[in-house]
Amino acid sequence: MKYFTRPVKIGDIVIGGGAPIVVQSMTTTKTFEVEATVNQVDRLEKAGCEIIRVAVPDLESAKALEYIKEEIKIPLVADVHFRPSLALAALDHDIDKIRINPGTIRDLKKVKEIVLKAKEKNIPIRIGVNSGSLHPKYKGVENGLPQALVSSVLEYAQFFEDLDFTQIVISVKSSSVMETIEANQILAEKTKYPLHLGITEAGTLLSGSIKSSVGMGVLLFQGIGDTIRVSLAADPVEEVEVAHKILSALGLRNRGPEIIACPTCGRSEINLIPVAVEVEQKLSGLTAPLKIAVMGCEVNGPGEAREADIGVAGGKNGGLLFKKGKIIKKLSPKQMVPSLVEEAKRLAAGSKKEGRD
Amino acid sequence: MKYFTRPVKIGDIVIGGGAPIVVQSMTTTKTFEVEATVNQVDRLEKAGCEIIRVAVPDLESAKALEYIKEEIKIPLVADVHFRPSLALAALDHDIDKIRINPGTIRDLKKVKEIVLKAKEKNIPIRIGVNSGSLHPKYKGVENGLPQALVSSVLEYAQFFEDLDFTQIVISVKSSSVMETIEANQILAEKTKYPLHLGITEAGTLLSGSIKSSVGMGVLLFQGIGDTIRVSLAADPVEEVEVAHKILSALGLRNRGPEIIACPTCGRSEINLIPVAVEVEQKLSGLTAPLKIAVMGCEVNGPGEAREADIGVAGGKNGGLLFKKGKIIKKLSPKQMVPSLVEEAKRLAAGSKKEGRD
Numbered sequence: 001m002k003y004f005t006r007p008v009k010i011g012d013i014v015i016g017g018g019a020p021i022v023v024q025s026m027t028t029t030k031t032f033e034v035e036a037t038v039n040q041v042d043r044l045e046k047a048g049c050e051i052i053r054v055a056v057p058d059l060e061s062a063k064a065l066e067y068i069k070e071e072i073k074i075p076l077v078a079d080v081h082f083r084p085s086l087a088l089a090a091l092d093h094d095i096d097k098i099r100i101n102p103g104t105i106r107d108l109k110k111v112k113e114i115v116l117k118a119k120e121k122n123i124p125i126r127i128g129v130n131s132g133s134l135h136p137k138y139k140g141v142e143n144g145l146p147q148a149l150v151s152s153v154l155e156y157a158q159f160f161e162d163l164d165f166t167q168i169v170i171s172v173k174s175s176s177v178m179e180t181i182e183a184n185q186i187l188a189e190k191t192k193y194p195l196h197l198g199i200t201e202a203g204t205l206l207s208g209s210i211k212s213s214v215g216m217g218v219l220l221f222q223g224i225g226d227t228i229r230v231s232l233a234a235d236p237v238e239e240v241e242v243a244h245k246i247l248s249a250l251g252l253r254n255r256g257p258e259i260i261a262c263p264t265c266g267r268s269e270i271n272l273i274p275v276a277v278e279v280e281q282k283l284s285g286l287t288a289p290l291k292i293a294v295m296g297c298e299v300n301g302p303g304e305a306r307e308a309d310i311g312v313a314g315g316k317n318g319g320l321l322f323k324k325g326k327i328i329k330k331l332s333p334k335q336m337v338p339s340l341v342e343e344a345k346r347l348a349a350g351s352k353k354e355g356r357d
Numbered sequence: 358m359k360y361f362t363r364p365v366k367i368g369d370i371v372i373g374g375g376a377p378i379v380v381q382s383m384t385t386t387k388t389f390e391v392e393a394t395v396n397q398v399d400r401l402e403k404a405g406c407e408i409i410r411v412a413v414p415d416l417e418s419a420k421a422l423e424y425i426k427e428e429i430k431i432p433l434v435a436d437v438h439f440r441p442s443l444a445l446a447a448l449d450h451d452i453d454k455i456r457i458n459p460g461t462i463r464d465l466k467k468v469k470e471i472v473l474k475a476k477e478k479n480i481p482i483r484i485g486v487n488s489g490s491l492h493p494k495y496k497g498v499e500n501g502l503p504q505a506l507v508s509s510v511l512e513y514a515q516f517f518e519d520l521d522f523t524q525i526v527i528s529v530k531s532s533s534v535m536e537t538i539e540a541n542q543i544l545a546e547k548t549k550y551p552l553h554l555g556i557t558e559a560g561t562l563l564s565g566s567i568k569s570s571v572g573m574g575v576l577l578f579q580g581i582g583d584t585i586r587v588s589l590a591a592d593p594v595e596e597v598e599v600a601h602k603i604l605s606a607l608g609l610r611n612r613g614p615e616i617i618a619c620p621t622c623g624r625s626e627i628n629l630i631p632v633a634v635e636v637e638q639k640l641s642g643l644t645a646p647l648k649i650a651v652m653g654c655e656v657n658g659p660g661e662a663r664e665a666d667i668g669v670a671g672g673k674n675g676g677l678l679f680k681k682g683k684i685i686k687k688l689s690p691k692q693m694v695p696s697l698v699e700e701a702k703r704l705a706a707g708s709k710k711e712g713r714d
Contacts, residue, residue, distance in 0.1 A: 028625070055624040057654075081624075132652075132660035175617040175661060177606040181578070201619040201652065201661055204633050206563060207602055208618070213570030214578075214606040221538070221575045233618035233633040233651070245564055249534040249571040260532040261565070261590035262558040267412040267438075268385070276561050276590040293532075294590070295489075295558065303489035304532060304558055 002223035005194040008124050008169055011075030011096040013050055015169055015227045016194025021220065021252050022227040023243040024051040024196075025236045026079065031061035031068070038071040040236070045074050047240040048255050048287070051227070053077040053099060062089035069094055077126070081133075084110035091117045097169070099126040102156040103133035111156075115165045124167035125160070129153045130200050131174035145174065146183035154190060168193045169227070173200035177215040184219050194226035201231060208232040209242045213249075220250050241284075254289035257344065260304050260311070261294040268296030270314035275336055282341045288348035292340070293322070310344050312336055323347070359580035362551040365481050365526055368432030368453040370407055372526055372584045373551025378577065378609050379584035380600040381408040381553075382593045383436065388418035388425070395428040397593070402431050404597040405612050405644070408584070410434040410456060419446035426451055434483070438490075441467035448474045454526070456483040459513040460490035468513075472522045481524035482517070486510045487557050488531035502531065503540035511547060525550045526584070530557035534572040541576050551583035558588060565589040566599045570606070577607050611646035614701065617661050617668070618651040625653030627671035632693055639698045645705040649697070650679070667701050669693055680704070 007017025015022050025044050029036040031054045041052050056062050056078045069076050075096035080087040081104035090098055091114070098118060105111060118125050129152050131145060141148035149172040157168055170193045172183040180199050187195060199215045202208035212230045219225050228246070230239040247253035261276035262268070276294040283292070293304045293311025305311030305322040312319045318332045321339055331339050364374025372379050382401050386393040388411045398409050413419050413435045426433050432453035437444040438461035447455055448471070455475060462468060475482050486509050488502060498505035506529040514525055527550045529540040537556050544552060556572045559565030569587045576582050585603070587596040604610035618633035619625070633651040640649070650661045650668025662668030662679040669676045675689045678696055688696050 057624045130660075132664070134660070178608050201617045201650070203616045203618045204630075204637050206566060206599070207616060207637065209563060209567055210570045210599060210602040211606045213567045214574035214603055217571035217574045218578045221571075231619070233630050242563070242567060245567045246571055249568045251535050259560045259564060260558045261560045262588070267414045273561075273590050280561050280564065293558070303487075303491070307489070 003188045004192065005226055006166075006192050008167055008194055010051055010077070010124060010169075013075055015196070019226070021225065021247055022050050023048055023240055023247070023253075024053065024077075024227055024229045025049045025239045025243075026053040026055070026229065028236055031055055032058070032064045034064050034067045034071070037064070037068055041068070041072045041074065043237055044240055045072070047237045048244050049074060049236075049240045051075045051077060051096070053079050053229075056080045056086050056090050059086065059089060062086050062093075065090055065093040065095055081105065084114060087114045088117060091121055091123060095123060097124045097126060099128050101128050101130065101133060102152050103129060103135045106135060108159060111159065112163060115160050115163045118167070119163070119165045122167070124169060125165070126169040126171060126196060127153050127156050127160070128171040128196070129173070131176070131179065132200065144179075145176075146172075146179050146186060149174065149179075149183045150186045150190065153187070157191070157193065169196050170194070171196035171198065173198045173231075175199065175201045177211050180215050181218050184224050185222070188222075188224045195224060196227045196229065197225040198229045198231055203233060205232055205234040205238055208234070212242065213246050216246055217250065220246070220252060248289070256286055256288070257283045257290045257292050257348075259292050259294060260308055262296050262304075268314060269316055270296055270319060270333065270336070272296040272314065275312075278337050279340055279344075282337070283344055283348075286345070286348045288351045290344055290348055290351070292344055294340070310340065310347055312340055360545045361549065362583055363523075363549050365524055365551055367408055367434070367481060367526075370432055372553070376583070378582065378604055379407050380405055380597055380604070380610075381410065381434075381584055381586045382406045382596045382600075383410040383412070383586065385593055388412055389415070389421045391421050391424045391428070394421070394425055398425070398429045398431065400594055401597055402429070404594045405601050406431060406593075406597045408432045408434060408453070410436050410586075413437045413443050413447050416443065416446060419443050419450075422447055422450040422452055438462065441471060444471045445474060448478055448480060452480060454481045454483060456485050458485050458487065458490060459509050460486060460492045463492060465516060468516065469520060472517050472520045475524070476520070476522045479524070481526060482522070483526040483528060483553060484510050484513050484517070485528040485553070486530070488533070488536065489557065501536075502533075503529075503536050503543060506531065506536075506540045507543045507547065510544070514548070514550065526553050527551070528553035528555065530555045530588075532556065532558045534568050537572050538575050541581050542579070545579075545581045552581060553584045553586065554582040555586045555588055560590060562589055562591040562595055565591070569599065570603050573603055574607065577603070577609060605646070612644055614640045614643055614645075614647045614649050614705075616649050616651060617665055619653050619661075625671060626673055627653055627676060627690065627693070629653040629671065632669075635694050636697055636701075639694070640701055640705075643702070643705045645708045647701055647705055647708070649701055651697070667697065667704055669697055
């Protein structure tokens with residue numbers, strides 16, 4: 001089902017060519033504030049970010065790339081708009097990819113300089129088109145915005161190919177989920193370059209996660225997309241966690257605990273919401289893919305708890321703790337969270353870490 | 358693209374037959390606490406809930422149905438497990454649908470009584486199968502759980518048909534997104550009864566919303582599903598809001614404001630996250646489908662803000678307020694939220710309320 005794309009190496013991470021879907025994010029610090037940026041990248045890496053992009057809106061930020069690169073472990077991508085000179089300055093450093101946008105760097109003579117320098121230094125380029133900054137010449141394109149986004153990105157890619165440059169990753173993003181889906185479906189049929197997916201300016205934490213989950217969910221289910229970035233007006237650590245949850249829902253990657261929690265109807269015997277929330281928080285640092293059930297009553301409770309790696313099912317006074325399908329013990333309401341957390345951590349310690357397959 | 362299903366009338370709401378996707382939820386109060394239940398239903402209705410289900414785990418709750426029904430405006434569904442007598446008791450009242458589960462009410466002689474009574478009273482039945490309470494006889498079914506869920510629900514439906522009862526809605530839910538998708542894809546090919554979608558026990562607010570968005574997103578995009586219920590371990594009002602956001606992302610329904618907010622990279626000129634969050638909160642009561650942009654900088658900012666009904670794009674000292682593509686005024690940082698909220702409310706007042714089409 002997966003659309004075949006060519007692999008492109010970003011540092012030691014492969015995008016495309018059947019590699020696992022890569023999770024990336026973007027820093028929100030001023031890039032020239034090296035220490036703050038590096039600290040944020042470290043937090044993002046711990047959360048499961050595999051490639052990091054930083055904005056390069058000025059020369060100070062371009063210069064900072066060198067110091068940031070020295071201090072971080074994951075591949076570094078420079079994001080440049082408007083000023084070709086900044087793209088060239090960014091390419092002076094040992095970065096792992098550069099992202100440029102056909103809508104904001106339009107002068108093809110300058111683009112040629114950037115491409116030739118990237119080629120010389122063997123640095124891949126993402127051509128990233130966004131609905132909000134589409135080159136005006138595509139605005140009137142027939143068949144609407146999705147086709148316009150695709151035409152813009154593919155014409156730029158053709159220009160790169162004519163310069164014998166093929167280390168290309170492509171993205172077309174719209175703040176409209178349906179436009180993003182349609183544009184990427186067209187792209188997947190027309191190009192072999194790996195696709196970077198995202199719903200741009202998706203919104204705040206919950207709303208943006210919903211739009212991203214619907215859009216990327218539909219595309220990834222169809223086998224479209226090689227790397228994803230969830231764009232949220234929120235701490236970028238949330239972007240990374242949401243990205244992993246999307247991949248996990250689709251069975252494409254598994255990282256960290258998944259809480260199966262019932263929605264507490266009038267049948268619930270325990271006050272389940274705080275239990276589920278607390279368990280999720282206390283286990284948020286784990287990377288082992290555990291399935292943990294927190295169930296309020298007897299309708300689906302024991303069934304779900306039995307199928308989970310570990311779980312509790314609520315009863316009249318407390319609940320039952322299940323582990324790998326067996327009842328381990330009866331818990332009082334007070335024991336519920338600490339016992340479940342303790343047993344889950346023990347299970348996690350004994351299980352393998354997330355693999356990249 | 359939409360799979361054709363037969364329409365089934367639940368009170369004055371139609372599920373299936375090409376009707377708009379219906380949003381439903383379930384109360385978390387003790388059903389026999391009538392006042393608390395009615396208050397929650399009122400809150401849910403205001404949030405956009407169109408059908409409400411209540412748990413009926415005891416006779417007191419069955420009796421309460423009569424009083425609840427008198428006090429609420431949206432159709433009322435009784436959810437019954439384990440005790441056929443409670444289903445019969447629920448059907449004594451003027452409810453709009455009853456939900457039973459083949460895994461928890463297995464005695465077909467009793468099921469026949471329920472079906473005949475529902476038929477006599479012209480009350481539709483949802484046959485709702487969940488992975489956690491699947492009838493044991495289907496556990497060994499070939500081709501795994503999705504096929505087992507489908508076999509269970511369709512055999513039950515056949516039994517209803519043999520009693521000449523066809524006012525049927527069907528659901529098959531798993532806490533696994535992929536299993537839920539697969540089961541519903543099989544179902545859509547095999548039945549003409551309308552489908553109620555949900556990922557069961559999806560989890561806490563954010564995690565559960567992501568799983569629901571991916572699962573329902575994929576299915577609805579394929580034209581599968583006539584009504585949805587998001588199951589969260591959270592206030593059910595959140596379930597309704599998330600459901601509407603999923604439908605809105607897919608362009609199937611539109612309710613309330615959509616905030617297009619950029620993810621604030623190192624390029625942002627304003628402290629955008631709190632602005633976006635505050636604007637979203639202050640406008641959360643609106644039902645008019647407005648597109649509102651809150652953008653941090655010049656890369657996509659003015660472009661997105663111009664395409665939105667209303668928006669701000671950040672600049673060095675404050676930002677610009679756009680309305681229907683035109684700059685209305687320059688805003689100081691302090692004016693940003695109040696001006697945007699005020700103008701959005703004015704726009705909303707002038708626009709039509711959400712239509713059901």
